[in-house]
Amino acid sequence: MNLTYPSKWLLTLSTASALLLTACSTLMPSPLTQLPPLVFVHGNGDSGALWQTTMWRFESNGWRPDLLHAIDVPYPLARDADPKEQVGRSSTTEHMNYLKSEVEAVLKKTGAKKVVLIGNSRGGNAIRNYICNGGGAQTVSHAVIGGGTSHGVQAVPGLNDASEFSGAGPFLKQLNAPKNEKGDEVCGPTKWMTVRSDNNDKFAQPDGLWIGMKGRATLVGFDGPELKGANNVVIPRIDHRETSFSQASFNATYHFLTGQKPTHNIVEEKQVRLNGKVFGLGQDPSNASSGNFVNNLALKGASLEVFEIDTATGKRMGNAVHQKTINEEGTWGPFQGHSKARYEFVVTASGYATTHFYRSPFARSSQTIHMRPERMADADKTAQAVVTLTRPRGYFDADRDTMIFDGKSELPGVTKGTGAGNSNVRLRLPDTLQRSISAEFNGEKLIGLTWPARQGHTTILELTY
Secondary structure: OEEEEOOOOOOOOOOOHHHHHHHHHOOOOOOOHOOOOOEEEEOOOOHHHHHHHHHHHHOOOOOHHHHHHOOOOOOEEEEOOOOOOOOEEHEEEEEEEHHHHHHHHHHHHOOOOOEEEEOHHHHHHHHHHHHHHHHHHHHHHEEEEEEEOOOOEEEOOOOOOOOOOOOOOHHHHHHHHHOOOOOOOOOOEEEEEEEEEEEOOOOOOEEEEHHHEEOOOOOOOOOOOOOOOEEEEEEEEOOOHHHHHOOHHHHHHHHHHHHOOOOOOOOOOHHHHOOOOEEEEEEEOOOHHHEEEEEEEEOOOOOOEEEEEEEOOEEEOOOOEEEEEEEOOOOOOOOEOOOEEEEEEEEEEOOOOEEEEEEEOOOOOOOOEEOOOOOOHHHHHHOOOOEEOOOOOOOOOOOOOEEOOOOEOOOOOOOOOOOEEEEEEEEEEEOOOOOOOEEOOOOOOOEEEEEEEHHEEEEEEEEEO
């Protein structure tokens, strides 16, 4: 079945009294205590932090925070060739086994008999592998995959068939083999839903522009993320990450799980309790030219400071309101803050640039505010200041989005006619004096300060939505 949803970023908030009334109404098809645990599975090279706003939406519509669990795969990048060992990367089997252990831990902790799995991109591969090959059919009631690479990012025979992202390779071919006489690609009795873009997913394109194959056919269509036998939802113009992290994707997921439409947008809390982890970067000692790889391992010994900042200038409003040295668990909190306040997070670690993170106010409490400091690239060392605008839960689309970065409406590397493919843009500035720097994306506004790159500092403006 294919359903098409309108692309909507936000639901309309009702008044506070109406929220209280609807919270007491029949919002859910079953009592709150019967809602299942949700386990969120991130994509290639990502972390559980990307599910922050999704979890806020579930909380605002009836799920208890203790029923929401976002995993952090220690080595989140897939191997270049799945059967071949590769430093700092995980195989499909390792990925599946880690997910299985996390599901078992959630079942034990909550006392539930089954969970719901919700995954993005590569996370969908692990979900399918676990349910079909790892015993997950007995522990997973529903599975939702946004932007899945279910039929590969390319399916050209002989073009790196060993990659888990090859539609012509053995990993995906066995997952996609017909499971019954109808030719279904999903395993039962789990109920399945996929969410895809109509044509704006960078990894489901007939042309290989975004995977280094410009002008060459991928043999994968816009419908590549769909699975035969699943409830396949199509949302116009959303990008690869928005298939999981947007309001529109949440609306579809919530309806699939409950049979009802969500009543609330994100409901704000006055006081927020924040926590998360500080992760690092690795490097293959046998191949120094391979560059850094991301991991979700604690950056032990790093230090973190939190400053409240002026909402108009980004300047600090006094001394640090929170400080911590990162231990083997990786956590930097807990920190008690206010939902109207803006904060600067500063991570300092040996071998890394001192990284200054600026975010929007936190509407609700969260345990998944993860951070990873940067290493200074050679091209950055000659600049006076370096500022990165990043959108972890989506991409920038010049044909779709309203964007301003440091007063300019055109973002570096984001051009019309190419779709949504970049989630990070960087400015190398000649400014010798520290100044405010701002950004805006579809109404979300960020403010921060430049810092001296030649003294090993860098600025990150990080969008929440």
